[in-house]
Amino acid sequence: METTRQLYQLQELDIEIDQKEQSLAQKNSQLGNRETLDAAREKLTSGQKHLDELKHQRRDAEGLVDDVLSKIKNTEQQLYGGKVTNPKELSNLQHEINTLKSKSDELQNKALSTIDLVEAAEKSVAAVSSEFKTFEEEWNRQQQQIAGEIEPLKANLAELKQEREQLAGQIEAPVIALYTKLRQQKKQAVARVERGICRSCRISISASALQRARSGQPVQCSSCGRILYIS
Ligand SMILES: [Zn+2]
DSSP states (O other), rough: HHHHHHHHHHHHHHHHHHHHHHHHHHHHHHHTTTHHHHHHHHHHHHHHHHHHHHHHHHHHHHHHHHHHHHHHHHHHHHSSSSSSOHHHHHHHHHHHHHHHHHHHHHHHHHHHHHHHHHHHHHHHHHHHHHHHHHHHHHHHHHHHHHHHHHHHHHHHHHHHHHHHHHEEEOOOHHHHHHHHHHHHHSOOOOEEEETTTTTTTBOOOOHHHHHHHHTTOBBBBBBTTTTTOOO
16 A cells, blocks of 8 residues: 555544544543533532521511510400400500501511512522432433443454554554654644645645655645645
């Protein structure tokens, strides 16, 4: 086989190996990476904590209302119980009841607003919880998928590398050295030639260079320096 064809195939293999190495590195970094899952769980936990605080506030507010209502009841019992007959004392009791009732209205309004807040937070936590469940299922599914892809990918890479070594072994060492240097410098070491033009830099190749390249010997493009390959 002509050297340039071998070099072109070597480059195809190297490109495939690079892509698969990258893919493997990405999968390895994704495997067991709980960052997004932990963030989603943290959102749920903080929502639940907020809900607990609101429920606590609601209990406190309801407790205050109960206290005032029971005070009103006691004071009314004193007022209407018949034991107190002094008009001044009766008037004081009535005044106290009025004050307690207005306090009770105020506290009931506060309690109602905390009840609304609890209901809204409960809805929000339910939504976040359901979102989290979906996210966690998807995360587990992805992790399983990634774990299942890693071994076949490693095996495939090992095969490709073996194939590459075999092919590289058939090419003369100085040519491999040139190829390696060009690949490090330009990523693409071998350029296809189409209709007498280097496809990498779009420069016309001289007739003599084309003739040498056709024989399969490594000829570098006079403009970009890549090894020319005529398919
Ligand atoms: Zn070129």
